Amino acid sequence: MPLEVLVKRGWIVLAVILLVGVAGWFWRDVIVKFSYNFEKTPPIISSASEIPAIGASPIEILLSFFDERAGIGSFEVTLVQENKTFPLIRESLLDKPMQNAVTSSVSIDPKKLGLRSGPVEIIVSAKDRALWSNEGKTSFASSVDLDKPRISVLSSVHNVTSAGVGMVIFKAEDPNLKKQGILVGTHLFPGYQVKLLDEQFSGHPEIFFSYFSIPFDFDLTQNPVKVIALDSAGNEASASFNFKLKVKQRPTSDINLSEVFLRNKTQELYPAYLRELKEMKGESPTVTPDQSQDLIYLFRQVNEGYRDLSSIRLETIFKDSQQSQLWHGAFGRPLSGSSTALFGQARTYRFKNLVASNSFHDGVDLASVEQDAVHPANAGVVLFVGDLGIYGGTVAVDHGFGLGTIYSHLSSMSVTPGQSITSETVIGRTGTTGLAGGDHLHYEIRLNGVSIRPEEWWDFGWIRDHLDAKIEDLKKELNPST
Numbered sequence: 001m002p003l004e005v006l007v008k009r010g011w012i013v014l015a016v017i018l019l020v021g022v023a024g025w026f027w028r029d030v031i032v033k034f035s036y037n038f039e040k041t042p043p044i045i046s047s048a049s050e051i052p053a054i055g056a057s058p059i060e061i062l063l064s065f066f067d068e069r070a071g072i073g074s075f076e077v078t079l080v081q082e083n084k085t086f087p088l089i090r091e092s093l094l095d096k097p098m099q100n101a102v103t104s105s106v107s108i109d110p111k112k113l114g115l116r117s118g119p120v121e122i123i124v125s126a127k128d129r130a131l132w133s134n135e136g137k138t139s140f141a142s143s144v145d146l147d148k149p150r151i152s153v154l155s156s157v158h159n160v161t162s163a164g165v166g167m168v169i170f171k172a173e174d175p176n177l178k179k180q181g182i183l184v185g186t187h188l189f190p191g192y193q194v195k196l197l198d199e200q201f202s203g204h205p206e207i208f209f210s211y212f213s214i215p216f217d218f219d220l221t222q223n224p225v226k227v228i229a230l231d232s233a234g235n236e237a238s239a240s241f242n243f244k245l246k247v248k249q250r251p252t253s254d255i256n257l258s259e260v261f262l263r264n265k266t267q268e269l270y271p272a273y274l275r276e277l278k279e280m281k282g283e284s285p286t287v288t289p290d291q292s293q294d295l296i297y298l299f300r301q302v303n304e305g306y307r308d309l310s311s312i313r314l315e316t317i318f319k320d321s322q323q324s325q326l327w328h329g330a331f332g333r334p335l336s337g338s339s340t341a342l343f344g345q346a347r348t349y350r351f352k353n354l355v356a357s358n359s360f361h362d363g364v365d366l367a368s369v370e371q372d373a374v375h376p377a378n379a380g381v382v383l384f385v386g387d388l389g390i391y392g393g394t395v396a397v398d399h400g401f402g403l404g405t406i407y408s409h410l411s412s413m414s415v416t417p418g419q420s421i422t423s424e425t426v427i428g429r430t431g432t433t434g435l436a437g438g439d440h441l442h443y444e445i446r447l448n449g450v451s452i453r454p455e456e457w458w459d460f461g462w463i464r465d466h467l468d469a470k471i472e473d474l475k476k477e478l479n480p481s482t
């Protein structure tokens with residue numbers, strides 16, 4: 001056979017093979033899809049998240065339907081309470097393109113439906129598109145809770161100073177109580193059961209105490225200060241309480257920066273700031289060559305940006321506070337030295353008569369001899385030991401119920417996290433680490449992560465009158481005979 005013919009035949013054979021292959025593949029697909037009409041597997045139904053308890057406000061629940069072959073044809077959701085059936089949604093997808101996976105959000109409005117508090121069952125069914133409409137059915141148990149927690153404030157006198165602390169005692173009752181405390185603006189100071197403070201109250205799990213603090217420059221006309229309680233169905237109750245706020249302005253302070261200080265501190269702390277900014281927030285700011293040489297620019301980044309990051313870290317550290325009182329008596333001064341910078345200062349930093357930066361001083365500075373031994377202000381448990389941004393070498397101590405102290409600019413630290421300490425323990429030695437000019441101790445006391453006025457806690461009379469007295473009053477109220 002001539003070569004030409006052979007080549008021609010080869011092409012024909014190849015073409016036929018290809019055609020048969022394509023046709024086969026096409027038909028196989030058609031046959032497989034057709035066979036889906038005869039599949040017998042019902043759709044799978046699932047809820048995207050756990051079905052929560054249903055409170056007085058409407059909620060949305062997210063449901064997913066999946067049918068591997070024929071696809072979802074229709075679904076239906078009903079709610080059953082005490083033999084009454086409430087249709088929630090019924091949807092057919094038969095006139096839409098076939099989908100294997102469908103999600104649907106279903107709204108439940110208990111008031112509109114006329115539901116009562118108590119258990120409910122949410123019944124979900126779905127049919128596929130097979131000839132005999134295979135049906136899957138699932139039910140989710142939930143409950144309706146239309147009742148808000150009940151709150152009543154028991155303590156009557158609440159005198160607080162700006163950035164100082166007050167204490168409120170209140171009752172919060174709900175079978176599904178989830179959260180309670182004092183809301184100041186957007187910050188919730190948690191309430192703890194008084195029985196955790198004193199066993200004498202073990203019969204009163206419904207009574208709570210909560211410390212709270214109203215910050216400097218707080219606008220009472222714009223922001224709420226109230227007791228709130230929330231149940232697990234999302235019902236929220238609030239109650240106001242009487243308090244007298246003694247407004248104190250921040251002290252101010254002007255600080256002149258030297259070039260040597262600026263150079264040394266920015267050289268050390270600015271790269272550390274960039275590292276942490278990337279780690280914590282995934283941000284890498286673009287810096288112009290001019291800025292990278294500008295000591296004022298670099299200082300402002302460290303003093304303001306790095307300060308913010310350090311504050312966020314402190315708030316996180318103190319989230320692990322224990323629910324028991326670890327301290328007793330007045331808080332001591334961690335050093336014998338006098339205060340060299342007041343709590344709350346609004347600081348203006350100047351360099352060559354230019355304003356370089358502004359910040360607030362969240363603690364007090366205590367004078368020290370070099371590498372002075374530092375004692376904690378009260379008994380507690382060490383929460384953090386290490387380098388903390390502008391704070392430098394830092395020990396953070398938990399005193400329980402959200403109260404914590406920190407000791408900063410330390411040159412060395414001699415305790416470990418988790419260690420129980422008393423006011424006798426030496427936790428470290430003063431130094432100049434972080435953003436410190438000379439050797440001193442920066443001391444802070446924080447409530448639920450918020451920095452508060454230290455001097456109140458140094459004063460046993462204040463503790464007795466503002467905290468202990470409220471507990472004593474409560475004892476009298478509950479046991480009038482004693």
Ligand SMILES: [Zn+2]
Nearest residue numbers: 363364365442
């Ligand atoms: Zn300081």
